[in-house]
Amino acid sequence: MMEPMIDKFDKYWEDFSDILAIAAVLDPRLKFAFLEYCYNTLDPSTSKSNLAHVRSKMVQLFGAYERNTSNSTSTTSQVPREDIPCGYSGFYSYYSPKTGVGIGKSPLDTYLDEHVLDMVTFRSLNVVAYWKDNSSHFKELASMACDVLSIPLTIVASESCFSIGSRVLNKYRSSLLPINVQVLICARNWIQSFQEIGEEFEFIEEEGENESENRVI
Structure with a gap:
């Protein structure tokens, strides 16, 4: 009886949902630390490969959102020169390239490098509202997170x-x-x-x- 149960467990484990894992990473209280804990608990021998797989899928998905954003807007969101207050144009041209998520970092890298939020303090956190509130900071990543987290889940095949x-x-x-x-x-x-x-x-x-x-x- 145990062997059929193990075979069925292995079958379902091999077909784990990539989008569900990405949704867990998009929870600022979990991120990849939670996936690493789960994968190590289930099968330490495949933990690193599973983490690398989810990360590659997440990067690929985020790249699609970046391309869609770049195609929809011919230029980056820069403030028109006439809207800059008088006397601040030099400061703006000096400071604006240094603002944002970080030099040489994508919003995805910035999000993953940040520390996870404390689960006890943010126990009732609305994750979708979190991404909406931080949409100006994470940009395309916030749009991706809202789309992924809005997918309804079901346990029925x-x-x-x-x-x-x-x-x-x-x-x-x-x-x-x-x-x-x-x-x-x-x-x-x-x-x-x-x-x-x-x-x-x-x-x-x-x-x-x-x-x-x-x-x-």
Whole structure:
């Protein structure tokens, strides 16, 4: 009994969700320290490779957001020269390149280099609100974080939710024509939509049976 359980555990562990791991990193109370703890607890031999995999996927995703931002804006967000107060133009040209997330650092690198927030102090932190409040500081990373963290999670397998193949093509009906499969699925949808109608649905069903009997005769 233990061997099948281990095999199933290994199967699910090999298919761990990259986007779920990225969402954990985007929580300022967790970041990669939390992933490292989880991976070391589950399997220390693969911890480093899993961390490197998630980091590469995160960099790749962030790069897509950076490209979209650069394509949507032909120039960087610079203050027009006429909007700079008189006497401050020299100071602005000297200081503006040094502001932001850091020289030679992307917003992603800056975020990952910062210390994690204390879980006890920020126990009720709204992570999405955190990224909205820091959107001017992290820029594209904040947009990426809001998109990733807004993905709804479910513990139900997608096939169980959206696939009815096993109910249509079972061991007794394994070679149906495509047109017959469409008829079965369509009839199933009709029956489900009419479940709340009691007597009318029964009448329609009886009438259909009578018509089929007449056709056979």
